[in-house]
Amino acid sequence: MKYMTTYDMMESARNTNEWLGATARAMASYPAFALSMNPALPLMAAWGEVTERTFGRMVVKPDWGIRSIPGAQGQDHLVDAVPVVERPFGDLVQFQVRRRAPMARKVMLVAPMSGHYATLLRSTVASLLPDCDVYVTDWHNARDIPVSAGKFDVEDYTLYLVDFLRHLGPDTHVIAVCQPVPLTLAAVAYLAGEEPAAQPRSMTLIGGPVDPDAAATEVTDFGRRVTMGQLEQLAIQRVGFKYKGAGRLVYPGLLQLQSFISMNAERHSKAFSEQIMRAARGESSDHDAHNRFYDEYLAVMDMTAEFYLSTVERIFKNREIARNCFTVAGKAVDFGAITNVAVKVVEGANDDISAPGQCLAALDLLTNLPDEKKASHLEPGAGHYGIFAGKSWRLNIRPLVLNFIDANSAAPAKSRSPRVVAG
Structure with missing residues (x-):
């Protein structure tokens, strides 16, 4: 195809x-x-x-639509979405609130690259803006990226996150939603090994497939049934002449949308x-x-073929994150190197995409992180969407996340040396 x-x-x-x-x-x-x-x-x-x-x-990128937020004194503050780091495959966008002093909480929201635009997190951003300075990873539609820009796979994605975190500095709190959870974990572990001072204060991991085998879903079952050759043959196409990325190999958004709809036809x-x-x-x-x-x-977007295929092969089939054998740019990423970053896992009891247990597996990988810096929350009755944008997020999860950020905002007294674990 x-x-x-x-x-x-x-x-x-x-x-x-x-x-x-x-x-x-x-x-x-x-x-x-x-x-x-x-x-x-x-x-x-x-x-x-x-x-x-x-x-x-289906071919229109939605607008963020966040024009203003109420201020503490009753006035409205206008909001501008401004790219602060620009890259060919994605930007780091800051939601600048006019006439407001920098907030104590600085949050980097890692949006999924799974067929939808980052605007899927619009309500999440809007709910955080009154209390935080918010930055979002805004991934680009692969059909609009010329072939000359090169490839983009899971390692490139991870290195983008590393660059964004370096730009924001260590007083950052990361919230990763769904698909990017394992790669966000890898980015922080990479920094822990290469540049410990650039690590964020905390990570909140929401409904992501750290260990897809921890709980079966229709998504994981599909990953097991299909071979990589079959997947490449069935799912990968070249962008047509209408777009700037003509000739680029992609997993088309329209094909992904067909899969989304067929799950609940x-x-x-x-x-x-x-x-x-x-x-x-x-x-x-x-x-x-x-x-x-x-x-x-x-509103769907194309993913580069190498990103889609490497996600299926390395995250789902080979379980490189779950087995702590993931590499980035030829360097092994060791999750045991994370010793100071507080980590909270949030899952939905009724999540049929990343079922409970898949994201919780992250805490088992953090062998050298003290227990007091680990936390988890299972939201009763919540599905996949609800844990980051629905009623469950607004009423229960958001307050828990903000409290977790506040509890882990102080800089660590000193860097801990990883404990040696007997094999």
């Missing part, structure tokens, strides 16, 4: 469906047809409206059917609950 034609055919199908939706909406909304009083016409216009929006959102089908009926009755709006969710959910 590694042909531009395949990629372009998929994009053509998306474009055609968007055009069909726009055409149906325009035709059924023609004023003269209103005289017929035909109930099928509003239904056709509603179908067109929902279809056009659905397929149009009945629920998504019902949601779109109900939205069409609401639109036909004139009850839908531009920012209703359906559109707020799906405008983000449907």
Whole structure:
């Protein structure tokens, strides 16, 4: 499947469906047809409206949409998303709050590179901004990156995180969400071995696959069933001529979206059917609950082929993180080198993507970290999304994370030497 034609055919199908939706909406909304009083016409216009929006959102990067936050004295502070470190495959973005002094808490939020944009964490950022200076890893869509920019795999991802942490300094608190959890752990361990003074104060690891074998899910089962050759043949395509990254090998976002939807096909089908009926009755709006969710959910990005394949092979199949045998730029990463960074693990009891136990395995890897610097929390009834952006995050997890940050904000008195563990 590694042909531009395949990629372009998929994009053509998306474009055609968007055009069909726009055409149906325009035709059924023609004023003269209103005289017929035909109930099928509003239904056709509603179908067109929902279809056009659905397929149009698939190739649009959502805006952060965080304009301002309330200040302590009752006034509003405007917010600007400004890149402070720029790289070909991703930037470190600061949410600068105008007319506000630097906050005591400085947080680097590590966003997933798993098919969605970093804006998936919009509500997480918004909830942290009143109390923290917030920085986010904003990964770029691989289809827009020229081939001349080179490769980008799990080691490059890890080194990007290392560079971002060096830039922010040691008074930083890291919050990693889902996919980047094991690589964030690796980045801090790399710094612990190479540049201990640049390590952050704390890490909060939320629902990530440190040890995929700790608890089976549909994602881990798929990783076991398929061979790397099959995966490369089925999933990898070349970016078509429409984009700047023409010719780059990628795992297309549209293909990933198909996988996302197929996991809960009945629920998504019902949601779109109900939205069409609401639109036909004139009850839908531009920012209703359906559109707020799906405008983000449907906005997908391509991942470089080497990043996708190396993630499956090294994190899921070979379990290099879980077995403490991960290497970066030819150097072994030893998680036992982390001795001063406080680590908190957060999992959702109903998480069907990174099931409970997968992220908790991180604490077992930190053999030289004192127990008082380790913490964990299992949120009852919470699914994958809820532990970083839903009700569970807002009501329970966010306060716990902020308290953990406060408890571990002081600089360590001195660097500890790793204890020797008898083999």
